[in-house]
Amino acid sequence: MSTTAAHDDVTVEPDHTGDGPPVDLSVLQDRIPDWLRLSRAAALLTAVLGVVFVLASYHPLWHTDVWGHLSYGRWIWQHGGLPSTEPLLPLCEGVPMVDPAWLTQLVAFGAYSALGVTALQFLFAASITIASALLAAAVWNRSGSMLAALVGMGAALWANYQQLLVARPQLAGLVGFSAVLVIATSSRHRRSDLFVVPAIFAIWANLHGSFPVGLALLGLLFLGRAVDVLRRTRTLRAVLHDRQTRRLLLLTELAAAAVLINPYGFKLYLAVVAISQNPNLQDLIEWDPLTLRMSQGRAAAVVSLALIVLYRLSPRRVSAGEVIALVVFGAATLWSSRMIHWWAPLAGFYLALHLAAVLRKYRGRYPAESPATGLWSLVSVGLIWIFFAYTPFGYQVLHGRKMSEEQQGARFRKSVSRLTPIAATEYLHRNTPEGQVFNTYEWGDYLLWAGPSDLQLFVNSHAHLVPEEVWQDYLRISSAASGWDDKLDRYGVNAVVVDKRGRENLIRRLKQESATWKIGYEDNISAVFLRRNPV
Structure with missing residues (x-):
């Protein structure tokens, strides 16, 4: 015969299996706030x-706009204020900006x-x-x-x-x-x-x-x-x-x-x-x-x-x-x-x-959406962290390793368009031309940013700041239209920096004028011509 006694003041622990301590189910509660x-x-x-x-x-x-905007940002930082006239292009001097x-x-x-x-x-x-x-x-x-x-x-x-x-x-x-x-x-x-x-x-x-x-x-x-x-x-x-x-x-x-x-x-x-x-x-x-x-x-x-x-x-x-x-x-x-x-x-x-x-x-009606839980919040945060970590910026921030100049150069080349005139710009640093430089519109921004500080460029991507006459002369020269060489003489251009994509006529004409112009540098994307007798 067995007897069962019930006592109201006795706390009954939850059943559990095994030899370990009881499982605390409270740790499984979703403690992430609802919002x-x-x-x-x-x-x-x-x-x-x-x-x-x-x-x-x-x-x-890309090899255009961003570098020009960086150049203006550098000017604003150095001068502690906004320019009232175009500050970077000699041919735009005095143009309100x-x-x-x-x-x-x-x-x-x-x-x-x-x-x-x-x-x-x-x-x-x-x-x-x-x-x-x-x-x-x-x-x-x-x-x-x-x-x-x-x-x-x-x-x-x-x-x-x-x-x-x-x-x-x-x-x-x-x-x-x-x-x-x-x-x-x-x-x-x-x-x-x-x-x-x-x-x-x-x-x-x-x-x-x-x-x-x-x-x-x-x-x-x-x-x-x-x-x-x-x-x-x-x-x-x-x-x-x-x-x-x-x-x-x-x-x-x-x-x-x-x-x-x-x-x-x-x-x-x-x-x-x-x-x-x-x-x-x-x-x-x-x-x-x-x-x-x-x-x-x-x-x-x-x-x-x-x-x-x-x-x-x-x-x-x-x-x-x-x-x-x-x-x-x-x-x-x-x-x-x-x-x-x-x-x-x-x-x-x-x-x-x-x-x-x-x-x-x-x-019909959409299937019921899965309930919002803290688990999916943690998954989302984890995804954000992973994606950020696998970007060039994330790698730099998280690892913080200092790179040598050679490594920095390699990183820069991987980060920019292959049409960026890096090698031509390095040549200009070693052989900075005096006087006016004619450059193609697409490269004006990068040359302003990375070129020699005293480089006198023709145009950049802020075409609206270029006087209309100068802009029309730029178009005539870049397309090697009639009178292009006279325009170069008129502006006192001593160097021409051009991209080979779409400028074949100008490059060919410059090479034909070998008595006046010589090739200073050339690669598969760019060509730099120097006037034999600078004006």
Whole structure:
């Protein structure tokens, strides 16, 4: 016979097996705060963005714009202020200069001075990745479809690929444009937007002169919202009382006012308009109309066709704002191919939203998303750490090894475009020519940055600062048109530094004039000619 006694004051330990101590189940609790928990889809997005970041980090820095901006940043740092006239080119002496990108130039120069060329690669990759993340996260948040978010991000990157090849302050503008797009199209209206949007424009106006496209986007979305309300209610009174319409108008006004927080004040507006209308820019290929002969033109055509198909199939209501924005920015892109930089994220964003609606229409409700947990937060942090560690900048920061000059040179060569005139610039350091140097437009920036400090160059990528007569003479000389040799004599040019890609006529003519010119240096990408009897 057995007896069982029950005592209320006795604490019963959980059953466990084995000889060890009891298992403390409290350690398995998710102690990550709710606002820091992420889902499996968020970890997937982190992984995709990490791949974008790594690929961009290893993309060689182009041999044009970035070096010119570094040169202006160096000048600003050395002189402790902004230039009032063009300070680097003798033939542009006295030309008034408004520098909308002064803050980007100063930041880039500081980063390069402190951490070297890999810091520039980091800034380049970070700008592209942040803009992509804003776009994808906004689509995912509004549609719940990670697939649509990734497709939209991919479409934007593909259409914008040619513009993204070049590291320049315009990428800072892309981040600002993406942020404004996300906020202005959000279904959630936050009071903080009244402070965030003006702050974006105040910073943007000092990073790059592209801020007018952000103002245009806000204005077009405001106009589209007003059209929607007017069509629905048939009364102007409803438009005036619509909360979203008034919000977009207020954001546009606050943004336009915030732009004035810059060293030039209202003069910055006038300067940006003047730059865009400068006749010299019409001779640059990136300002040409978009055509199907261009790879980015074909990409834009495919994205546009996909948009048309999705608009036909999508059950999602089409707002007037998105149509007006796409049409206006699309027309601007057809007029000037450089405007695809701003059309691409717009097209990718709306393509993704309508793709999500079509998927929901034909597949039903999306499968339930995995719950947000601390585990996926840790996975995402781990992915970020891994991707960062495998970039040139991450390796330098984490290992901190000092490199010899030879190792630094090897690292630099791996980090820049193969068309960068490194060897020709080294030759100029050993044999610095006196007087005026004629150089091709594409190499002016690098020669300003890395060449001898007293090198008197002809032009750089700031073509809008070059007097029109000088610019036309530059075009005549670089194409070896009639009278090219007289122009070189007129400007007192003692050295000619040219790239071989597209300058075959000039190189051939210089070689034919062997009584006047001799080859000082030549390799597979560059040629340096010296006048036998300097003027």
